Amino acid sequence: MSKRYYFSIRYTPAQADYELLAGRCISQMHLFMVNNRQAMNRIGVSFPDWSDVTVGQTIAFVAENREMMVGLSFQPYFSLMVNEGLFEISSVCEVPDNAIEVRFTRNQTIGKSFLGSKKRRIERSMARAQLLDAGTSLPVTNEERVIDRFHRIPISSASSGEDYILFVQKELVSERIAANFNSYGLATNQERKGTVPELRV
Template sequence: MSGRYFFVVKFLPDYADTSLLCGRCISIMHGFINKNPTGKNAVGVSFPFWTEESLGNAIAFVAEDKELLIGLSFQPYFSLMKEEGLFELSGVLPVADDAKEIRFIRNQAIGKSFLGSKRRRMKRAQDRAEKLGRIKQNKVNEDRVFDNFHRIPLSSQSTNQDIMLHVQKEECVDIKLNHFNSYGLATNQTWKGTVPELKNTMF
């Protein structure tokens, strides 16, 4: 038994931009954790209704620390959206022992593969080569093919810049606790945190 808890934020409007709302919710969690260092790397994000076509109309937060999740669930943004009838929030609930384990990965290689990013990297490389007195030919690598992913836009409060998270889903066997980046996600190398699949959870 992993002794984890979760709560779900469900987006109620049929017209909701779920990617945008997921990004906003992740930003709220990011800011909350920065003010509560005991929760650093300890809160994971799950998308209960993820499909190949969509992130789904909900986001969940998972952690061992029940009190930490209660504090997160009472953040003013969540309370306001609930009062406005735009969000439905579950209580903080225990994760079922038989829940399937998954991982949501931020894959930064996807963003780097897009043309705009390629051009910026090529320009930087060319500038460096010119400063070193070398001639560098611009070569565009063959496009990489990635498994299904979704984009989540969010604003970084620390840098005041808009960033794009490219997120993929991966099935897992073992549970890995307290191993998430500051956005509640795993990564290809450093962070390997897993979360329960919650699509069959009633709340």
């Protein structure tokens, strides 16, 4: 397979909300892909400091195209945060051949396990069935799911103005899978199974 390149961003404030900052960085990468169609689904996100407690103080972006990584690293938001002393950005480096492969997956089914989501789905299905009136109460749901550890990354959509959560899980994998990510640089439960190097720093 082709060589891969990456750069990492480290959030310097000690008491920062790492999930919030990861979401802002991912949003910038998403905008970069939307405006550079050749980058769409080709850039992956890695979290070198991921733990059970947090996504960590560092985020990395990975792609097979070095120039693409250089272009992304010079996005105005990243430059502004560096100038403000809030981010440290590495240079674009080649991924080592012996890197451990991992998959960071956006698991949307996690969100469906929370009560608010269940209630909205029930309301929608009742409305579709034209059962929702002033006197109808919501049925009690009885769904039991076992969910592996995950982190919540808040994202704001520039196009819709909506705020939502990316539920992200980490999985160790035995081999590298070609770049195939969603527009947030993550794998999905279904068709997008791209992997990224773990990049422990």
